[in-house]
Amino acid sequence: MSDTETKPSSNFIRHIIDEDIRNNKNNGQVVTRFPPEPNGYLHIGHAKSICLNFGLAKDYKGGCNLRFDDTNPEKEDMEYIDSILEDVSWLGFEWLDEPKYASNYFGQLYQYAIELIKQNKAYVCSLSPDEARAYRGSLTERGKDSPYREQSIEENLDLFERMKLGEFDEGAKVLRAKIDMASPNINMRDPILYRIRKVEHHQTGNEWCIYPMYDYTHCLSDAIEGITHSLCTLEFEDHRPLYDWVLDQLQTPSHPQQIEFARLNLNYTITSKRKLKQLVDEKHVHGWDDPRMPTISGLRRRGYTPASIRDFSDRIGVTKVDGIVDMSTLEFCIREDLEHSAPRAMCVLNPLKVTIESWSDDRVEDLSAPKHPKDESMGRRTLKMTQVIYIDRSDFEEVPPPKYKRLTIDQEVRLRNSYVIKCNEVIKNEQGEVIELRCSHDADTLGKKPEGRKVKGVIHWVSEQYSLPAEVRIYDRLFSEENPDGAAKKHEDADSHFLDFLNPDSLMVMNEARAEISLEETQPGDSFQFEREGYFTADPDSGADKLVFNRTVSLRDSWAKAGSK
Ligand code: ATP
Ligand code: MG
Numbered sequence: 216m217s218d219t220e221t222k223p224s225s226n227f228i229r230h231i232i233d234e235d236i237r238n239n240k241n242n243g244q245v246v247t248r249f250p251p252e253p254n255g256y257l258h259i260g261h262a263k264s265i266c267l268n269f270g271l272a273k274d275y276k277g278g279c280n281l282r283f284d285d286t287n288p289e290k291e292d293m294e295y296i297d298s299i300l301e302d303v304s305w306l307g308f309e310w311l312d313e314p315k316y317a318s319n320y321f322g323q324l325y326q327y328a329i330e331l332i333k334q335n336k337a338y339v340c341s342l343s344p345d346e347a348r349a350y351r352g353s354l355t356e357r358g359k360d361s362p363y364r365e366q367s368i369e370e371n372l373d374l375f376e377r378m379k380l381g382e383f384d385e386g387a388k389v390l391r392a393k394i395d396m397a398s399p400n401i402n403m404r405d406p407i408l409y410r411i412r413k414v415e416h417h418q419t420g421n422e423w424c425i426y427p428m429y430d431y432t433h434c435l436s437d438a439i440e441g442i443t444h445s446l447c448t449l450e451f452e453d454h455r456p457l458y459d460w461v462l463d464q465l466q467t468p469s470h471p472q473q474i475e476f477a478r479l480n481l482n483y484t485i486t487s488k489r490k491l492k493q494l495v496d497e498k499h500v501h502g503w504d505d506p507r508m509p510t511i512s513g514l515r516r517r518g519y520t521p522a523s524i525r526d527f528s529d530r531i532g533v534t535k536v537d538g539i540v541d542m543s544t545l546e547f548c549i550r551e552d553l554e555h556s557a558p559r560a561m562c563v564l565n566p567l568k569v570t571i572e573s574w575s576d577d578r579v580e581d582l583s584a585p586k587h588p589k590d591e592s593m594g595r596r597t598l599k600m601t602q603v604i605y606i607d608r609s610d611f612e613e614v615p616p617p618k619y620k621r622l623t624i625d626q627e628v629r630l631r632n633s634y635v636i637k638c639n640e641v642i643k644n645e646q647g648e649v650i651e652l653r654c655s656h657d658a659d660t661l662g663k664k665p666e667g668r669k670v671k672g673v674i675h676w677v678s679e680q681y682s683l684p685a686e687v688r689i690y691d692r693l694f695s696e697e698n699p700d701g702a703a704k705k706h707e708d709a710d711s712h713f714l715d716f717l718n719p720d721s722l723m724v725m726n727e728a729r730a731e732i733s734l735e736e737t738q739p740g741d742s743f744q745f746e747r748e749g750y751f752t753a754d755p756d757s758g759a760d761k762l763v764f765n766r767t768v769s770l771r772d773s774w775a776k777a778g779s780k
Contacts, residue, residue, distance in 0.1 A: 223270060226533040228474055232275060232444060241443040241469075245277030248442050249303065249310075250284045250317075250433065253295035253417075255488030256503040256510045257302045259524070259545070263479040266528035268446055269308035280440055281310035285318045286432050288416040296417070298503070302511040307521045317427075317436045318418040324427045324435055325379070327465050328390060328408060332371045336464050337408060338364055339374035340391045347389075350396070351404055358396035358404040378411055381424045385411045392431075394460060402457045406430060434458040438467035445471045448478040449537060479531065480539045483692040484509040485699055490713060499717055500693075506754075506765045507693045507721050517690065518742050518752025518767030520556070523549040539698065546768045553742055553750040553767065558586035558593055561631065561675040562730040562745040562764070564687050566605035568679070571636065573655035574602040579681070582661075584632040596733040599681035600633055605729050610674040611652060613641060620672035622652075627665070628672040631746060635660040635670050675746045682729040685762040687751065689723040730762055737762055744770075 236243045247268040251257060257265075272279035281303055285291050300314060331337035340363045342350060352358035366374075378388055390409035398404055408431040413424045434457075437445045445458075452475045462470045480486060486509060494500050494508070503510050506517035514524065527548040531540050580600040586593035610621040610628070622628040627637045640653035657665055664670075696702045696716035703712035734743070739755040749770050754763040 223274060223529055224532055227535065228267070228271065228444070228446065228476065228533055231472075231474060232271065235443070235472075236275075244443055245272060245275035246280070246311075246441055246443045247272050247277070247446060248280040248282050248315075248437065248440065250282045250436075251299050252284045252287065252290075252488075253292065253299060254287065254290040255295055255492050256298050256512055258486050258488065258491060258511065259481060259484075259509045259514065259527075260479040260486035261302075262306060262511055262524050263528050263531065264446070264448075265303055265306055265308060266525050267476070267533060269303075269306075269310075270525075270528075271444070271446075273308075277443070278311035279308070280312075280315050280442070282315040282317060282436060282440070284429065284433065284436075285316055285416070285418060286426050286429055288412065288414050288426065291417055293417050298512060302515075305515060305521055306511070306524060315436075315440065316418050317432050318416060320432070320436055320439055321419060321423055321427070323439060324432060327435060327467075328375065328427075328431075329372065330465060331392065331408070332368060332375060332390075334464060335368055336393050337390055338366055338371045338393055339378065339388050340364075340405075341388050344386055351401065352396070354401070358398075358401075360396050361391070361405065364393060364405070375409075378409070378425050379423070381413065383411055385413055387411065390425075392457075392460070394457075400453055400456055402430070402454050403460070406457060430454055430457050431461060434461050434471070434473075435465075435467065437471040438462055438469050441469050442471040443469075445473045447473060447475055449475045449535070450478075451475055475535070476533050477535060477537045480537065481509060481542055481545065482539050482697045483542050483694050483699075485694070485713060487700075490700075493711070493714075497714075499714065506688070507690050509693075516752075516754065517765050518553075518740075518750065519549050520552050520742075523552040526552070542692065543772050546772065549768050550750065550770075553744065555590070557742045557744045557750055558596075559584075559588065559746055560596070560731050560734055560743045561598070561677055562685060562687065562728055562734075562743075562748065562751070563605045563607050563675065563677050563682075564725045564728045564745075564748060565608045566677075566727055566729050567608045567611060567649065568651045569604050569606050569636070569654055569676070570651060571602050571604065571654050571656050572639065573658075574600075576602045578602065579678075582632055596731070598632055599678045599732055600630075601678040601680050603679040604630070604676045605679060605682065606630075606652075606674055606676045608649075610672075611638070611649070613649065621674055622672065626672070627657075627668075627670045628674050629660070629670050630676045631673050633661065633676070634658070635665050675748075677729045677731050679729075681732040683732060683734060683762055684760070685728040685730045685764060686756075687725040687728040687764045687766065688754070689725065689766045691721050691723070692718050693721050694718055728764075730764075734762065742767060 249268045269279045340361045350359045389407045391405045394403045396404045409425045455473045458473050504512035504516045582598040615623045629635045634656040636654045636656045642651040644650050694716045695718040699713040699716040737753045739753050742752040750767040751764040752767045756763040
């Protein structure tokens, strides 16, 4: 990574690794992995895991594998694989060698399964799914042994091979580990290792019709790859005994250590791929990369930078306790970044025409303004002052509220980087709406204070002739409820109830905006601070006829003050 970064904060995982290195465990090596299931686009929660895994590998001079955990072919797709590769690279990380796939190991996993059967530690079970559920017991009730548990090794080997050859229907048989149906940990009650799925796989085609389960696949993939520290989220804590059990039975190249950490939850949004997919499929948003989505692709389109997301991951830290992080923390990180890196520009979101009567209609004056007030190295831009300009509608009031500092009939205002103007006449349409202001300028105020009076307000503006049409998309929280999932859980149909809390005003489109002429060469992804308005990033929807900007974040945190809207 090229960016200069501060030293990462320490955390309990680093302490474990430091201790391991002191004890020369794994010969002092650190190899981690990020194991996404390619069943959706990555979200900000995954970014936490990516920054943690790749960040540790980098800091300890080890490596990190990107491994697709692709054991559920029905739900997986190449589109998701491509997006994941793009997102991890975009965040600034490099995986070791080629991307890996759990499906690369299907052959080895099959051999390991045969080994377990031979050790009498796995058996083919022919209970129906319903029966199996009943036999499993519950949290308070111990499970019962399957009647197939004591089948002979020979019979199990034969049945397992015939499962592989496609002789049985889906659901007719499974391979189960033989552990303990009385275990208080349900994950240890003879968990399923293999199931029959007669579907094509995006990597292995039709080679397999039995697919290994996540818990069986994951630990073995880690061991095959020589992962030293296998980091996962807290919900896998109860699966750790199974992780270790599988590796303890088999002669694997290594026995990685599983360490759990708290997943990231962010308020006013959701971090579940399944629910995000629902938002996309049901068209509540305009796709996975809709700038309102907490996906990495959505954040990128919105204008978040890789550095801001890495900074966020570092700030929220790594703990063992689940919590909810405030969206304003994420917004703080991008504001910090863009404050330094985004050039300034003027864009009038809601234009009101202003004719400067004291300015001749053919006169054009070039005015120079810095691209960044604190960073000379960004250079300067040229603004064009002309007779007809636009200001924002909210910067003029006929009947101003108290302490109003902008333009009124009686109050002058400075045009940013330009002259002081006063309003002589207000022109209205038949509905009584203000459609134009007739003003005059004080020619003696360019770069200096007006004589004998104070002008407090400074407003932004653009020339009518030298400005570009723009569409500006203003985003608000995707959900109006702080914890849409939690609120949904109070209802019977909790699974789709989170949709009730979608914020109907999460997108506001300003179609008539005008941007200063210096933005002519803007490319999608370029970010600016539109003075007085916020940080904005050009959207790929921009075309020759119209620029499209996404508001990345407001200038200040309006939520902190207002609480909620
Ligand atoms: P989802 O619930 O969104 O489907 P998942 O955990 O099933 O998430 P995976 O593709 O399996 O998604 O996740 C890949 C890795 O990212 C896992 O190691 C997982 O623990 C981690 N991860 C997923 N969500 C979060 C989160 N919210 N915070 C931190 N890590 C996460
Ligand atoms: Mg998962």
